[in-house]
Amino acid sequence: MADTGGLWGHIVQFVLPQATWNTLVLLAGSGLIATMVGTGAAWIVSAYDFRGRWFLEWGLLLPLAVPTYIMAYAYLDILNPLGPVQGVLRWVLGYSSPREFRLPDIRAMWGAILVFGFVLYPYVYLTARAMFLTQAANVTEVARTLGVPRSGIFWRVALPLARPAIVVGVSLALMEVLNDVGASQFLGVRTLTATVYTTWIVRTDLAGAAQIAISMLAIVLAVLMLERWARRNQRFASTAQNARQMQRQVLRGPAALIAFLLGVAPIVIGFAGPALYLIVAAIRRVEFAGLSASLLRATINTVSVSAMATLAILSIGFAVAYAARLSTSRWTSGAMRVAALGYAVPGTVLAIGILVPVAAFDRTLGNLWHAWTGLSGGLLLLGSGAALIYAYAARFLAISVGGIDAGLSRIPPSYDHASRTLGQSAGGTLTKVHLPLSRSALTAAGLLVFVDCMKELPATLLLRPLNFESLATLLYGEAARGTYEDAALAALIIVAIGILPVILLARTSRAATP
Structure with a gap:
């Protein structure tokens, strides 16, 4: 890496303070909204029974199909002064132009907080709902016997018991915020991740980007330590045998309607609104110009690279998990922990960490090839x-x-013992017992990995080969140029494929619900 000289002093004085402050404010605001929306939605569908609850159970997972950068891209067009929302408001209020009436610009910190909060709340919803569903009825019955009113069960019993699970969900949401580069740039918020990208790509300063990335790792470690600290000494167990699930309170009339509207609001904001916009914009684009060759190439690139990565990741993951099953040594447990660290590292930081050694390897290999054949490697x-x-x-x-x-x-x-007793070797036990019985887990893991690879933007932007466009980078480029209609089809394809793991999660969740 190049000699940075006094670059670090300049970064510390002029770059890091504002970018760090923006990142911390964005983390705090989006984490608060994700916690409130996710926990509240989980309690509504777990503690109450009303018409439409079955829809909310799986519908509240739908925002997981919308990457944050697509959410920002959609709402930039929906809420701009000439967009449909402000147009309808001006018509209702009797105004004729944006000069007379316009909403505050969404390109601000508050807009970024709302976007991240309403896209990432399902992480909290999943973990909190799983905890609410496992709370036995005897716990709430004892609380009622001790004088706790029904309205106080949530605050005094359910919420404290679910706190460790909520913290896990919030930490996952915050890691997604740290990984984002597209939404924050679209919305004009200069976070550390966006600063790393602009420093590297726009200013061609890899050394400065690497130094900012080191600072980001400190925040990542702080988030992980906060998650561990919040769950310290938190151990809850039910001692009741054959514990009954918490009985849902039946709601009717206005109360049922209010509960349904509260549950459906995050779905409309986090999924239905952007999805409807993408469908309309995509239809208009196809009617006007048809399917472009660049979109087809980007789709093929995305599917092929994501499929190859998924095969590699599944193979490595199965080797690590299978080794952990066969052995309980420190080496296997250490490998499991190391494998989990990568998800906590933002894509921009990971890209810089990969680029330096990979580029050095490429140069060394190219020099050897040139010395051997006289040709450029x-x-x-x-x-x-x-x-x-x-x-x-x-x-x-x-x-x-x-x-x-x-x-x-x-x-x-x-x-395993029965297989070996019947004469199967270790390899035979693997191929005839373990692989067939773990097929559903392999399929589910492969689907989740494939969709995450397809949606990944920061690492793809920084490490893609020349003239390589994925659906995510194509959308990013079009949105950066302001040609929103051209990016609508790419965004719609990403959202449509992203719904697949949401369906899987919904089926799994409903199967586990009594």
């Missing part, structure tokens, strides 16, 4: 996309390992 890893697949593997290996390990843990050890 080019950039083997960076030019072929192998570095991008490596980045995907490092970032999303935790999803593969966690999902496959959960599937293998459901196979009793007695199956």
Whole structure:
């Protein structure tokens, strides 16, 4: 890396303070909204029974299909002064032009906080709802016996018991905020992640970007430590045998309507509104210009690279999870922990960490090839996309390992013993017992990894080969140029494919619901 000289002093004085403040404010605001919306929605569908609750159970997961940069891209067009929302408001209020009436510009910190909060609340909703569903009825009955009113059960019993799960969901949401580069740039908020990208790409200053990335790691470690600290000494267990699930309170009339509207509001803001806009904009684009060749190439690139990365990640993840099943040594447990670290590292930071050694390897290999053949070797890893697949593997290996390990843990050890007793070798037990029984876990993990690879923007922007466009980078480029209609189709394809793991999560959630 180049000699930075006095660059670090300039970064500390003029760049880091504002970018760090913006990042912390964005984390605090979006985390607060995600906590309030996710926890409230989880309690509504867990504690009450009303018409339409079955829809809210899975509908509240739909914002997971919308990446944050697509949400920002959609609302920039929906809420601009000439957009449909402000147009309808001016018509209702009797104004004729944006000069007479206009809403505050969404390109501000408050806009970014709302976007992140309403896209990422499902992380909190999933973990909080799982905890609410496992709280036994005897706990609430004891609380009622001790004089706690029904209205106080949430604040005095359910919420304290669910706090560790809520903290886990919030930490996942905050890591997604740290990873984002598109939404914050679209909305004019200069976060540390956006600063790393502009320093590297716009100012061609890799050394400065690396130094800012080091500062980001401190925030990542702080988020992880906060999650561990918040869950310190938090151990809850139910001692009741054959514990009954908490009985839902039946709501009717206005109370049922209010509960349904409160539950459906996050779905409308976080999914239905942007999705409807994308559908309308995509139809207009197709009617006007048809399907562009660049969109088809980007779709093929996205599917092919994501598929190759998914195969690699599943293979590595299965090897790590299977080794952990066969051995309980420190090496295997350490490998499991290392595999989980990549998901906590933002894509921009990961890209810088990968670029330096990979570029050095490419140069060394190119020099050797030139000395041997007299021909230029080019950039083997960076030019072929192998570095991008490596980045995907490092970032999303935790999803593969966690999902496959959960599937293998459901196979009793007695199956292994029976297989070996019947004459099967270790390899035969793997191919004839473990692989067939863990097929559903492999499929679910593969689907989640594929969609995450397809949606990943920061690492793709920084490590993609020349003349390579994915759906995410195509959308980013069009939105950066202000040609929103041209990016609508790419965004709609991403959202449509992103719905697949949401359907899987909804099916799993409903199967686990009594």
